[in-house]
Amino acid sequence: MKNIIGLAILSIALGCGAAKIDESVGLAKGTNGSGAVANDVEVVHGSEGVSSVISDFSTEKRVGGIISYLASDDLKGRETGSEGIEMAAEYIETIFKSNGVDPYFKSYRDTLSNFEKPAYNLVGYIEGTDEHLKNEFVIIGAHxxxxxxxxxVAGDNIANGANDNASGTTAVLEFARYFGKFKNNKRSVIFALFSGEEKGLLGSKHLAKKLKDRNLDLYTMLNFEMVGVPLVGKDYFMYVTGYEESNLADICNTYAQEKLVGFLPTAKEYNLFKRSDNYPFHLEFGVPSQTFCTFDFTNFDHYHKVGDEVAIMDFEHMALLVNKTLPVLEDIINAPVGEIEYK
Structure with missing residues (x-):
């Protein structure tokens, strides 16, 4: 999340280390790391095929494999335009391709027009199944x-960025895997992984303008940022920035049949609505474009520090977030009439 250095963050204990990278590469190829194809979903089939009942689609092992590669020392902190982020881009492309997610443009790579070095968003696409609704789009994104x-610190200067934002990227890749597997989306879905967020939301600014110039019919943009550790002492699972701007939280909670999304006063205080990749889509399209997050300024003390390591990520929480969110995304994407709107 851009430009929140200096905000009040309480400290937590941290460890060191990371899961093996070769295991995550296996997962990227659609396996469980041992060569066997993973089968991590339980669904109920109804009149329209696969229903919204999802159990354990994502697992600790799967999310751990993905984030452990993206936040490994080999990628050297994934700075925009670097060799490390090029490795991340190749990895994301592999996951898209192996899970039936097509490129939205001629390739997955969307070259940034507002950065001096070669830099790319990765943009995947699954066409909607409904003859009419497929002309509307939902964008699911993360940087x-x-x-x-x-x-x-102790000779380590690599800012691995596990929570910020390999965690959000991991969640989006799991969402893409699900919809790539079942192709049960009535609206068309774009999965956008942004570069240049830390340089000033450059990737999302570039893509939002590009898609607006193409007259994309955007229903909503849903962004995921810093979801690697759980909230503490809250009566909701995650919060959404710009909570009071739209009815998104209410719609999500109705679909989830629980208080999945809540209001974090600190997010309003620091205007986080304008600090992540949702915001350029809000500006360009004027449709609900908001960020889901579980970083609350008290549960993570390593923002833009070398301590943002995989070892302090909560894989169980991350898998649960994916599994809780998938039915909600499915309902948003397949709603007969768009229900999410600004107030």
């Missing part, structure tokens, strides 16, 4: 870049 390096 996959980070800052590269930070003040050294």
């Amino acid at each position: 996959y870049d980070h800052i590269g390096s930070a003040d050294p």
Whole structure:
């Protein structure tokens, strides 16, 4: 999340280390790391095929494999325009391709027009199944870049960016895997992984303008940012920025049949609505474009620091977030009439 250095964040204990990278590469190829195709979903089939009843689609092992690669030292903090983020881009392309997600443009790579070095958003696409609704789009996004390096601690200066935002990227890749597997989306879906967020929301600004110039019919843009550790002491699972701007939280909670999304006063205080990749889509399209997050300024003390390591990510929480959110995304994408709107 851009430009929140200096905000009040309480400290938590941290460890060191990361899961094996070769296991995550196996997962990227659609396996469970041992060569066997993973089968992590329980569904109920009704009159329209696969229903919204999803159990354990995502697992700790799967999300752990993905985030452990994206936030590994080999990628050197994924700074925009670097060799490390190029490795991340290749990895994301592999996951898209192996899970039936097509490129939205001629390739998955959307070259940024507002950055001096070669830099790319990764943009995947699954066409909707409904003859009419497929002309409307839902964008599901996260930024996959980070800052590269930070003040050294014990000789380590790599800002791995596990929570910020390999966690959000991991969630989006799991969402893409689900819809790529079942192709049960009536509206068309774009999965956008942005570069240049840490440089000033450059990737999302570029893509939002590009899609607006193409007259894309956007229903809503749903962004995922810093979802690697759970909220503490809240009566909701995650919050959404710009909570009071739209009815998105109410719609999500209705679909989820629980209080999945809540209001975090601190998010309003620091105007987080304008600090992540949802905001350029809000500006360009004027439709509900908001960010889901579980970073609340008290549960993570490593923002833009070398301590943002995989070892302090909660894989169980991340898998649960994916599994809780998937039925909600499915209902949003397949609603006969768009229900999410600004107030």
